Amino acid sequence: MEKPFIYVTRKVPEEALLPLMEIGEVEMWPHEMEPIPREILIEKAKTATALYTMLSDKIDEKLLDQSPNLKVVSNMAVGFDNINIQAATEKGVVVCNTPDVLTDTTADLTFGLLMATARRIVEGAEYIKAGNWKNWAPMLLAGTDIHHKTLGIIGMGRIGAAVAKRAKGFDMEILYHNRTHNSDAEKELGATYVSFQHLLERSDFVVCLAPLTEKTKEMFDIEAFKQMKNSSIFINASRGGLVNEDDLIIALSSKEIAAAGLDVFREEPISNDHPLLGFSNVVALPHIGSASVETRQEMAKLASRNIIDVLSGKKPEATVN
Structure with missing residues (x-):
């Protein structure tokens, strides 16, 4: 045979x-x-x-x-x-x-991206490399707290629940929006199911972990970003097609949102002159969510x-x- x-x-x-x-x-x-x-x-x-x-x-x-x-x-x-x-x-x-x-590994990276963006870790590392650190100052590269803030998760599947589990250690309030209720996440992690609009309006961090479908394609457009707090941070570790990147650029330029952490993009790989890389408040990674040995x-x-x-x-x- x-x-x-x-x-x-x-x-x-x-x-x-x-x-x-x-x-x-x-x-x-x-x-x-x-x-x-x-x-x-x-x-x-x-x-x-x-x-x-x-x-x-x-x-x-x-x-x-x-x-x-x-x-x-x-x-x-x-x-x-x-x-x-x-x-x-x-x-x-x-x-x-x-x-x-890959659930836990991707959740690690997602929360790491959130932390790096909130606390301006990449900016700080580049600040030193560029020879700009001449003295200490009270508000030098001051970021935003993560603990006791509100985390909104779009897509409460395995990875979403694993991110929520990590957020519990930071005493965060956890909101989520999903196609269906995740009773386990509600029971075990204290997550609260809310509408997409309510999540955008309430969350300090919006983390996108939804699958890419015809219904979710470009769900993050300018209208979605306008509903978010001006101080909120957007994290995408799912698929680039969930985001209208032109609208994200507008949202960052007009300060509709404070920052973004991105592991995925509409077209991959992106070039080093991609407009999103021109923002100091954007942490961009080369789609390495599950990339541990x-x-x-x-x-x-x-x-x-x-x-x-x-x-x-x-x-x-x-x-x-």
Whole structure:
């Protein structure tokens, strides 16, 4: 019996692929920092039984139409907005992701981004590097307190709840808005469900952790920013498409909000002349929410296990469709 052909679209830790090599023929795009070109991805997909993909890989109807042998797409990410789920389902292709294993790591980064923005940590580090620190002054780089403030979380899923758990240690009041009530977060963390508008109006920190869908696309526009306090800080660690970046620039320029911490952008990677990087009160990171060595290794292993489960007729640990 011919072995299944498994194509990996980015260089990942080899130990994560060893189990795949036992069941099939594995080929991997040899570059870590350079994404696979679209035409090569389509060509490889034509004969692939399984695709081991990244968020940067567009798995659309066009690709799926040309992949008659494809049985599973395993995305090494919790998100899956790069995949046409409906088309995959119609063609009998199982789509998997890697939730849970990155929850705490992403929550750590999210809260770290909040702290760095509020306390102007990056500004302070750059201030010293530029040779500007000549003396101490009472209000030198004074930021804003985090403790006893109000945190508003948009998207109270696993990561949202983990961020709320960290906020409890800072004695923060926790508000949240979600598609449905999260009774566990309310019971265990004291979180309060409120409307989107109420959350924007009340929160000192607004943290966006919602999934990107047609309904949530650009939910943070100028009208949303105008409802926030002038002193509030906006944090996005979910997807860049949730934010109208032009409106965010306007909100920062007109001081509708005080600052922003961003791990994601509409188009990635951004260039170093991106307008948002011109603001000293913006902390920008290169989409590293789950980027710890331990977590990325676990994500890579889970992506492999999902493929093995599907190809062996078992229910995978994490399916999307």
